[in-house]
Amino acid sequence: xxxxxxxxxxxxxxxxxxxxxxxxxxxxxxxxxxxxxxxxxxxxxxxxxxxxxxxxxxxxxxxxxxxxxxxxxxxxxxxxxxxxxxxxxxxxxxxxxxxxxxxxxxxxxxxxxxxxxxxxxxxxxxxxxxxxxxxxxxxxxxxxxxxxxxxxxxxxxxxxxxxxxxxxxxxxxxxxxxxxxxxxxxxxxxxxxxxxxxxxxxxxxxxxxxxxxxxxxxxxxxxxxxxxxxxxxxxxxxxxxxxxxxxxxxxxxxxxxxxxxxxxxxxxxxxxxxxxxxxxx
Amino acid sequence: xxxxxxxxxxxxxxxxxxxxxxxxxxxxxxxxxxxxxxxxxxxxxxxxxxxxxxxxxxxxxxxxxxxxxxxxxxxxxxxxxxxxxxxxxxxxxxxxxxxxxxxxxxxxxxxxxxxxxxxxxxxxxxxxxxxxxxxxxxxxxxxxxxxxxxxxxxxxxxxxxxxxxxxxxxxxxxxxxxxxxxxxxxxxxxxxxxxxxxxxxxxxxxxxxxxxxxxxxxxxxxxxxxxxxxxxxxxxxxxxxxxxxxxxxxxxxxxxxxxxxxxxxxxxxxxxxxxxxxxxxxxxxxxxxxxxxxxxxxxxxxxxxxxxxxxxxxxxxxxxxxxxxxxxxxxxxxxxxxxxxx
Numbered sequence: 001x002x003x004x005x006x007x008x009x010x011x012x013x014x015x016x017x018x019x020x021x022x023x024x025x026x027x028x029x030x031x032x033x034x035x036x037x038x039x040x041x042x043x044x045x046x047x048x049x050x051x052x053x054x055x056x057x058x059x060x061x062x063x064x065x066x067x068x069x070x071x072x073x074x075x076x077x078x079x080x081x082x083x084x085x086x087x088x089x090x091x092x093x094x095x096x097x098x099x100x101x102x103x104x105x106x107x108x109x110x111x112x113x114x115x116x117x118x119x120x121x122x123x124x125x126x127x128x129x130x131x132x133x134x135x136x137x138x139x140x141x142x143x144x145x146x147x148x149x150x151x152x153x154x155x156x157x158x159x160x161x162x163x164x165x166x167x168x169x170x171x172x173x174x175x176x177x178x179x180x181x182x183x184x185x186x187x188x189x190x191x192x193x194x195x196x197x198x199x200x201x202x203x204x205x206x207x208x209x210x211x212x213x214x215x216x217x218x219x220x221x222x223x224x225x226x227x228x229x230x231x232x233x234x235x236x237x238x239x240x241x242x243x244x245x246x247x248x249x250x251x252x253x254x255x256x257x258x259x260x261x262x263x264x265x266x267x268x269x270x271x272x273x274x275x276x277x278x279x280x281x
Numbered sequence: 282x283x284x285x286x287x288x289x290x291x292x293x294x295x296x297x298x299x300x301x302x303x304x305x306x307x308x309x310x311x312x313x314x315x316x317x318x319x320x321x322x323x324x325x326x327x328x329x330x331x332x333x334x335x336x337x338x339x340x341x342x343x344x345x346x347x348x349x350x351x352x353x354x355x356x357x358x359x360x361x362x363x364x365x366x367x368x369x370x371x372x373x374x375x376x377x378x379x380x381x382x383x384x385x386x387x388x389x390x391x392x393x394x395x396x397x398x399x400x401x402x403x404x405x406x407x408x409x410x411x412x413x414x415x416x417x418x419x420x421x422x423x424x425x426x427x428x429x430x431x432x433x434x435x436x437x438x439x440x441x442x443x444x445x446x447x448x449x450x451x452x453x454x455x456x457x458x459x460x461x462x463x464x465x466x467x468x469x470x471x472x473x474x475x476x477x478x479x480x481x482x483x484x485x486x487x488x489x490x491x492x493x494x495x496x497x498x499x500x501x502x503x504x505x506x507x508x509x510x511x512x513x514x515x516x517x518x519x520x521x522x523x524x525x526x527x528x529x530x531x532x533x534x535x536x537x538x539x540x541x542x543x544x545x546x547x548x549x550x551x552x553x554x555x556x557x558x559x560x561x562x563x564x565x566x567x568x569x570x571x572x573x574x575x576x577x578x579x580x581x582x583x584x585x586x587x588x589x590x591x592x593x594x595x596x597x598x599x600x601x602x603x604x605x606x607x608x609x610x611x612x613x614x615x616x617x618x619x620x621x622x623x
Binding site (some may be wrong): 012014018101103107154189191220222225226230232233237240243262266 | 382516518549554557561572599
């Protein structure tokens with residue numbers, strides 16, 4: 001994954017998408033890469049993992065060589081208007097941003113093109129070796145990644161139209177772009193992940209995603225402990241392991257991350273995941 | 282009178298399972314109960330007799346007092362159009378490409394449809410209890426803010442944003458050259474997109490009176506409901522539950538309880554691996570004991586810091602998917618029966 005230019009991390013809500021994004025960014029940084037991590041969701045998932053306050057649109061360096069930014073649609077739009085289109089008169093920007101928001105609510109792909117466009121500009125600028133995106137969840141990842149293609153279908157003229165072609169090409173380039181889908185070995189996340197995999201297969205917007213199965217239990221190898229609470233623990237552990245296998249069997253065997261027991265800060269979780277990814281490399 | 286229980290919380294914490302468990306538990310006490318679910322797992326759907334997914338409540342074949350219905354969030358905006366617009370406008374809206382995009386981009390619309398449907402079931406007065414599993418969009422808060430957001434949306438906010446001024450008539454858009462916002466929109470997006478979007482928004486605006494009237498009714502139903510916030514002890518869902526717990530009083534009412542799902546037995550917290558255990562079993566004991574301590578800490582913090590009533594449900598190795606194990610989830614939970622007060 002570290003030889004790509006752009007990695008999107010997606011998954012159903014609650015599966016540990018932000019932790020994996022942070023872990024991957026840390027891993028790349030430890031390997032000496034210049035890394036930009038982008039938080040797309042407003043939930044602030046990455047901030048907790050890097051032990052910082054909320055991130056802003058302007059990237060902040062959290063470790064030597066590792067910057068983090070939060071994708072803010074209105075600021076991405078402003079930057080696009082002034083840098084790419086050289087449109088003056090930003091005094092009226094508030095009105096323009098609101099008008100654009102209105103459009104973005106009603107027109108397909110207009111909302112997504114601004115944020116994914118900013119991401120792809122960052123990749124193109126060559127300031128970073130790797131851009132890691134804590135991307136929208138699997139329910140929305142399709143319309144997000146397909147935005148450049150959708151724009152091509154929706155608008156026949158205009159500046160965005162001419163840019164969406166290279167954007168779509170970067171996404172489809174398997175040497176440049178990789179999608180990771182994080183999942184849990186449970187029914188709903190597995191079902192959603194398999195659905196999402198089929199969408200990627202059919203749409204061909206990017207190369208096929210890799211699957212990361214999170215919170216996987218290790219199988220117990222010894223017999224039952226003597227009766228008492230430890231035996232109860234072993235019984236729960238074994239039953240959970242069996243249930244997890246039902247779903248693991250249905251998922252492509254790409255990568256697994258073990259369940260972390262006990263008290264961890266989000267930063268510790270990210271560091272653990274980073275170690276796990278390193279071991280899998 | 283029909284009582285209503287709203288089950289809220291982050292995605293993935295077992296909200297749908299908890300809703301089903303409450304409904305089965307109530308039905309078995311002779312209470313005529315309808316459970317309204319959103320997107321249940323297949324095994325759970327079949328336990329509720331919902332293989333033929335449908336919005337109409339279906340009586341359960343093995344449980345005389347239990348009905349179940351599933352909300353179809355995809356149909357949400359179509360329903361708004363059909364109910365609140367003139368027939369020809371409704372047809373034009375439903376076929377419109379922007380209509381479909383708006384229903385995808387405006388997550389509150391799914392919550393609005395769910396709240397609307399749930400309120401309809403409560404108002405039907407056909408059941409003693411309606412248990413509503415809420416969609417997770419917007420962290421669950423959307424369910425309560427959706428009626429107002431929806432009225433605001435169709436009421437012309439977007440139109441005013443596009444024009445930068447008062448609500449326009451249809452002729453406004455033919456004089457686009459005079460409006461700098463529209464000119465810039467043209468440069469970026471091409472000449473006719475704004476016009477097509479605005480035509481759509483003008484159509485949508487005709488539903489305003491109906492949507493805002495219905496919104497007030499929905500809010501009244503939601504305001505009288507008993508609210509449960511479901512979470513696990515994991516940090517991310519707990520954060521969402523805290524945010525939710527603190528905002529709900531102004532939006533609807535103070536939640537009756539915070540339900541911690543997948544709890545380990547309290548006595549595991551004190552387990553210390555003895556010298557007789559093998560290395561693997563000692564590690565096992567250490568790990569599950571640490572997990573139990575972490576869970577207890579998360580619950581303790583919630584109740585001391587926010588004064589919430591905390592209820593626990595046991596961790597099942599397999600999610601319960603038959604009536605017996607659903608009912609026993611509530612029976613074996615600590616404090617659940619008291620909070621439900623059926």
